[in-house]
Amino acid sequence: MDWKRNLEELSMGEELPPLIKKMTQEKITTYVSAAEDYNPIHVDVEFAKQTPFGGTIAPGYQYMAYISELMVREFGEGWFFGGTLDLRLNRVVRPGDWLVTRAKVVEKKEEQGKRIAVCEVRITNQNGEDVIVGTATARCR
């Protein structure tokens, strides 16, 4: 693993290798149990059926973590120290959804001696719909 990415190695418009994952009720239940955040919309099938969603949905925090995973993989230390993440959650994720997490380099800049890569990040579902869109930045050398 490269612990800090060299900004020169990144090209404008470069697509970083995506992450592909399938959401399952089992993963939702495991996550919710770790977080101890028992909102019934995530785990109570009967309750969730009565809501406008018609079934359980995954916590936003759960799949938001996929973006952080991708940024750790690509930027290492530069994500832990100086990373930023701005996200908008557009769509819910249900058990059975396939999610593709992407990051595209859209800007390379230097601010107060810090070298920064700016990435457009997004998670799309199996229908090509945006689930999350946003911006992530990481420090580089």
Next chain:
Amino acid sequence: MQMKEREGKEILFDDIFKGMELPEISYTVTTDILRQYLEGIDDLNPLYLDEDYARKSPFGSTVIPPISIAICITVSNLIKPLGMKIPPGLLHAMQRYEFTGVARPDETLRIRSLIEDKFEKKGRKFVVIKSEVFNPKGDRIATSWLTPIWPR
């Protein structure tokens, strides 16, 4: 799974005001919680649980994933010390995180939060909650801004 008893009166949008400080909370991402969290998000990076691997990294030992602070910075966790509960149906609209340091598994983190803003847009009620997270050394390791849509 056993559902947790939801206690207290519901905190409504009208009960919340800009500048309102929420009680400081502390949270420990134990190794067991971390293991379960990583399983839930399907992240196999050895940096988090493999001491031998992490020792050779710039971090010197295992760390928790930066975004795992989201486990403790949930709206319900932040509201719980008020003795109130959030109405069912709360949704997350926007989030911002800034990462400025690391925390280790089993370290106790302190989280200070306040209501930075509240507003209504297109008939929806938004609340902006800013939280700062400190490790045991007192370093601020992260700041988050959660923007949930309040149900009522």
